[in-house]
Amino acid sequence: MLVALFAFAPRAQAAAPPTFTVGWSVYAGWNPYFYMQKSGILKKWADKYGVVIKVQRFDYAASLDSFVAKNIDACTMTNMEALDMPAAAGVDSTAIVMGDYSNGNDAVLTRNGLTFDKLSGHKVMLVQKTVSEYLLERGMVMNGQQAKLNTLKLINTSDSDIAPAFLNNKGNEAVVTWKPLVSQILEDKSVHSIFDSSKIPGEILDLLVVQTSVLQRPDGSGERFAKAITGAWYETMSQMAGGPQQLAALKGSAAASSDTLESYKEQLKTTALFATPKAATEFTTSPTLKQKMELVRQFCFTHGLLGKGIKSVDDVSIAYPDGSVQGRKDRVRLRFDAKYMQAAMQGKL
Known part of the structure; x- marks a missing residue:
């Protein structure tokens, strides 16, 4: 019997689904991650792809530090912080969900x-x-x-x-x-x-960023995680946009920051949500994104935010869905990948 138990233990351990942690902080465009978890939407999508996804709240700066230290697999952050924190620290990361831009927030x-x-x-x-x-x-x-x-x-x-x-x-x-x-x-x-x-519309972008090494895991679990979190996000967005679940989705997201429903609705008025995968994909693949990121990367370089020893703005590069790169092609640290949003748009998740 003991032999049978020892023989079974490794198989049971191996069968445990891989676990991923997403860090988020309080902000109108990121509060839906709280509701996504509480409502069961996230678990439904995680189960579909054979993974476990945990959502953890942080103060904003602490979430970035945790991501740079590779203590979490994904994190909500702005386009600028994606560049001046993980990218500047040499951590290769990929933005997979274009959530919104701050339009007065x-x-x-x-x-x-x-x-x-x-x-x-x-x-x-x-x-x-x-x-x-x-x-x-x-x-x-x-x-x-x-x-x-x-x-x-x-x-x-x-x-x-x-x-x-x-x-x-x-x-x-x-x-x-x-x-x-x-x-x-x-x-x-x-x-x-x-x-x-x-x-300054479109200059402060709110993203979901994943460790590129996680997406590239040989067992494919990182890809499954990306599909699950993207699918869960757009189901949540569809609930917030209307239908019988709208009130629950809005109240659940407001609860993430202990706000009233009225207060949260007021915040959403100044949040330009890319509520559909089509809208998010179109912006991510547009020339506008490159124009806005050019302003941001020049700011980061001018202020010495791209890391020690960086002598040129091109030493910390950004790659886009069309294959183009701002900066040196051998120094890409931040990537915008639209394929998961495109899959959602095409109903292929």
Whole structure:
């Protein structure tokens, strides 16, 4: 009997489905991952492809650190962070879902009537090396204040602390963050938005990024994971768009950040969701994506965000679905892959 048990144990262990972990942080366009798991949609798709998928919540910066350390297999992040965190660290990663672009969710907020021409010498709270810093600079440049960029005093603050830290100290006069934190801060009537991401449409993109090494696993489990998570995402998007499950999907996503349904709906108004695989595929394969990424990669290089020893913007390259590359072809670190979205569009998942 003992011999039989020992003989069976390896087979039982080998039969266990591979497990993948997806990191996400609070944001209107990423909250659906919480609902996707709670509703059973994710398990249904994971079971279909013979994998187990876990969804784990992080503070935003911590999620990126975990992804760079390869402690998680996939992570929600913006296009800029995909470039200046994993890619800059030499981690080859692939964006497989084009979720949305921020269309007013990210904002520069100030007190005491401060405008861009008066920000010189003031402290600005934000999560450094993220799209918040990018948005701030784009606002300064577009308002003719580029020469004063070096006079700003940036205060690095985590997304979990930034709202209370700003609201509880009236001496803090400027902050850059994203919804729902923006909405919470704007409840203070002394605070006003002086610039937001609707002024730069398509530049702050929200993605699901996977370790390229995971997608390339010889046993094919990474491919199955990518198909499962993509299928689950678009089923979730279809529920949020309408039908009998819409209310549950919206409430479930709002619950991810302890928001009311009304608050979450307000956030979605400034989130340009690529709600269908067709819309996501079309944007990912369009020249527009390359144009927006050119702005972002130049920003990252200028600010030294592409890693130590990087002497050219072309040393950390980006590959696109059509095979084109921005930068050196032997230095690709970030890839945009539309094939899973295309499969969803064609009903082949």
